[in-house]
Amino acid sequence: MTSTPVARPDEVRRHNRTTLLRLLHVSGPSTRATLAAELGLNRSTIKTLVDGLAEAGVVEERVPRPGRGAGRPSLLVLPQPHAAVVLAVDLQVEHVAIALVGLGGQILGRNSWNLRGRMRAADEVITHVLESTAMLAGDLGVEPVAAGVSVPGVVRRADGYVHEAPNLRWTDVALGERLGGVLRIPILVGNDAELGAVAEHLRGAARGSSDAVYISADVGVGGGVIAEGSSLRGGAGYVGEVGHMVVRPGGRACYCGSSGCWETEVGEAALCRALGLPEDTPRGAIVVELRALGRDPSAAASRLAEFVEWLTLGLVNVVNLLGPQLVVLGDLLTVLPEEIVRSVAADVRRRSLVSRAVGGTRIVSSALGADVKLLGAAEVAFESALDRV
Amino acid sequence: MTSTPVARPDEVRRHNRTTLLRLLHVSGPSTRATLAAELGLNRSTIKTLVDGLAEAGVVEERVPRPGRGAGRPSLLVLPQPHAAVVLAVDLQVEHVAIALVGLGGQILGRNSWNLRGRMRAADEVITHVLESTAMLAGDLGVEPVAAGVSVPGVVRRADGYVHEAPNLRWTDVALGERLGGVLRIPILVGNDAELGAVAEHLRGAARGSSDAVYISADVGVGGGVIAEGSSLRGGAGYVGEVGHMVVRPGGRACYCGSSGCWETEVGEAALCRALGLPEDTPRGAIVVELRALGRDPSAAASRLAEFVEWLTLGLVNVVNLLGPQLVVLGDLLTVLPEEIVRSVAADVRRRSLVSRAVGGTRIVSSALGADVKLLGAAEVAFESALDRV
Structure with missing residues (x-):
């Protein structure tokens, strides 16, 4: 309990901005009034935050499609998918999937391949992930700002160290370090079930x-x-x-x-x-x-x-x-x-x-279907990325 | 994740004060320099906080007993036990213990009795706890500001509702509400093992x-x-x-x-x-x-x-x-x-x-011996009490 962090006033604004962005990212387009109500902030604070984000190209405000109601419709604040793109990697025992996922959770592009024999060795998998990512990012004209990786094994979240992934026959693979060394972005490695839980919590049954x-x-x-x-x-x-x-x-x-x-x-x-x-x-x-x-x-x-x-x-x-x-x-x-x-x-x-x-x-x-761990991997990457957007 | 609270500047000062008080409560007397280092706050902020607490009688600054070092010794900031007293209740299958515990974790006074037959019924236990608390508080001349209660059963923390305490043969006892109705202070009811963990974490092996x-x-x-x-x-x-x-x-x-x-x-x-x-x-x-x-x-x-x-x-x-x-x-x-x-x-x-x-x-x-759950009960009460001291 002694480690409760203390907050400084200059951190508060940053924190509010990230919280607003997270809400838009998870819940989708919202009016300023909804944002104010959900975050418990007054409307002038919301205006300042939204204006700042719009100026930075992170959100856009748009008139919604006309409804049946009378009166002027409220502007919707929309997250811009290309404003922050993350890499998601789902490493399974027989199969690897990668995707580039934009702000708001949309999959902008994906690639996958089967693993057989030697292909399953850590070196091979890492090389293939790096090559596929470069190609996919090039095709889409985007650069991921963080990556999340789902691994079926015992993983240390702090640095993405894979202690044991028995069904892959991996032990002691510094996966986070090795991907980060090449991609030069934060790499968040998680246990596959943990990331499944994250995805279900944010976008699924939970x-x-x-x-x-x-x-x-x-x-x-x-x-x-x-x-x-x-x-x-x-x-x-x-x-x-x-x-x-x-x-x-x-x-x-x-x-x-x-x-x-x-x-x-x-x-x-x-x-x-x-x-x-x-x-x-x-x-x-x-x-x-x-x-x-x-x-x-x-x-x-x-x-x-x-x-x-x-x-x-x-x-x-x-x-x-x-x-x-x-x-x-x-x-x-x-x-x-x-x-x-x-x-x-x-x-x-x-x-x-x-x-x-x-x-x-x-x-x-x-x-959530077969994408559940890919979606969870994207979300842990966004967790790290949203306060840097 | 959308529920991340937003912080307002006026809450920051309050938060820092509570954090400092919690550190003194758990770690005991400290110098201002230690407090500054442990909390990551600058010394003028610490001075303001400590001065405020001293003025309110919550802490005292004192010259420590002379050591072997040369030079002027730093003043120690000491929590004042009587500045905040909580009631701790440890309800066991055969035995109830109560204690009044002061800021800093010192037991100021205690009482206990065995449970036999009818004595174990919820009504009897609640009456006995209330009577003993009144007597003990009267003897010590203190008034508890919150209470923590350890129960060997399935307990809802939010309102202290005991769903099932099978070895006591209790079911559906609104313990928090009933104690709170008479004592008129916040009542925090916890499962005994949970409170044991809290005590071990703050003051024991963990x-x-x-x-x-x-x-x-x-x-x-x-x-x-x-x-x-x-x-x-x-x-x-x-x-x-x-x-x-x-x-x-x-x-x-x-x-x-x-x-x-x-x-x-x-x-x-x-x-x-x-x-x-x-x-x-x-x-x-x-x-x-x-x-x-x-x-x-x-x-x-x-x-x-x-x-x-x-x-x-x-x-x-x-x-x-x-x-x-x-x-x-x-x-x-x-x-x-x-x-x-x-x-x-x-x-x-x-x-x-x-x-x-x-x-x-x-x-x-x-x-921690036989007092472990009593200590844990005191600590959950302090969790609720420290920001109101």
Whole structure:
């Protein structure tokens, strides 16, 4: 508590400008009156801030399309996408996507490629990301002012050091430093589930929830936590790894040194086992099989019974430990039959003391689709960039 | 993120005053030069603030006892205990303690009593707390300006509503409202483990750790979390309940509706079973038995083997989910033989992916003794009180 920062008057104006810009960035075009009301600032302060931003080309004021109301319509303040562009990188186990994202959250351009064999080595991935970024930025005629990178692993936020990304077979990669050394912009590296949570909180199912958890379930399983409205990080800037919570003592050995981890029971390989598919079944085929199963609810319930029990048990623990109002299921879990998600949600509420206290934790599937981590990566980059626009 | 508050210049001075007072309250007497350095404020600002506080009788400046150095010694700024007094209440399953605590953290006076049968009903407890507080405040000639209350249960911080305190058999008690209605001061009610974490962070083993977890293990088991330097609360102001994390699927049924909860495996009753004592053995006798066992390490290891395995497994989960640098074991766990704590700590480090990433999570026993939750309750009351001193 002794570290509470002190604020100086000259920082206040800057802070207000950034806050206004963040509101426009996240909520989109707004009138001055709305901005004043939402920020609790008087209209003359808003006028000064908006005029300054308009002069700098960061926003534009425009007459909205005519509505049905009488009278003169209020001018809308619009963020200008090209005023601040960030690079977003989503590093997955089999696939890399990059995008250049403008102020307001619009994807201005994107590129992606598959990873196979040697291509997955850190050196190769970094080189490819740098080359693709240069090409894409050149094509679009923009220069990113910051970058966010999503990594499926244990990452130190302070400097983007990847301690371990086991499914990529990366250990000890100074990713932030290496990208920053070439791109010469701030690089924010985050755990993929953490960035998924950020995206859901700002632009997805968890919008307006101050306490939410996002569960990623890809090859690995992870969790990102929004606590009291902001992203939670663990000690030394490392976010926790819910995938390595033990749900089944004495269960399958996990590479992490423990056994019966949630990831070994509800990750992609476990889902393949539950579906009677080989563990290396391509993602597309797993999705096809799950969707087919969804058309026969009782068959789905019986074939997935054990998988669902471990999923439920892990969710009970997550809810009891973190007390979220909302859990968003991502990735492969979004393909689970709707009936199953509903019954898991009901079971978690029944079996979790804390769910009852928070008025029943809601459990829903992500609706942001495949871009969720790319969007989260863009947002952490904007977090660093908005006060420099 | 859109809810980032905006700061107005007139709030800045107030904020700086509170920050300075908090530093004196937590760190004790300091020179003006130290205050300036720690707060990053210039000396004239510090002078203005200290002069104002001295004039209001909140601090005193005094020549320190002569040291060995030559030259004129710097004046020390001392917080005045009677300038702000708070009430701290520690509600345990068998015992209630109250204390009046002065600015700087000194206990000015205290009182406690046992709970038996009807005495444990919410009405009786509230009446007794109010009567004892009035007597104690009268004896000391002080008036508390805020109160903090520690409750072993699921508590909503915003208004001190006790949703469930199962081991007390309390449900739906508007504790904050009822105490506040009579005392007419702000009442801050917290979960006992949460307040234990606050005390350890400010005055105990977790001082200086920005990410720490405190485990309380009394009749029930709970956890309090310090994340990025402040106390973590869950959705709707409810803190999580690590005691109801399932560590043993299919294990003993728990009153919470789940089974194999951490609390059923490492709570007081489980410890009794491990020691071969009846489950209702009085606390004192459990402690005597544990201390005796501590004198024979190999017997201790074998008799406690299963208990230790569930303790370890739960700690692996806590570390993997929350990524703390430090875990502080409280209550009954402080009586575990030292060798056992050391071996649990080594096992948790080995079996937890995140522990390795944060450089090895340390696991230690609390050294604050029986007052830990009382101290935590005082501190949350001071959090609310310091900006009104």
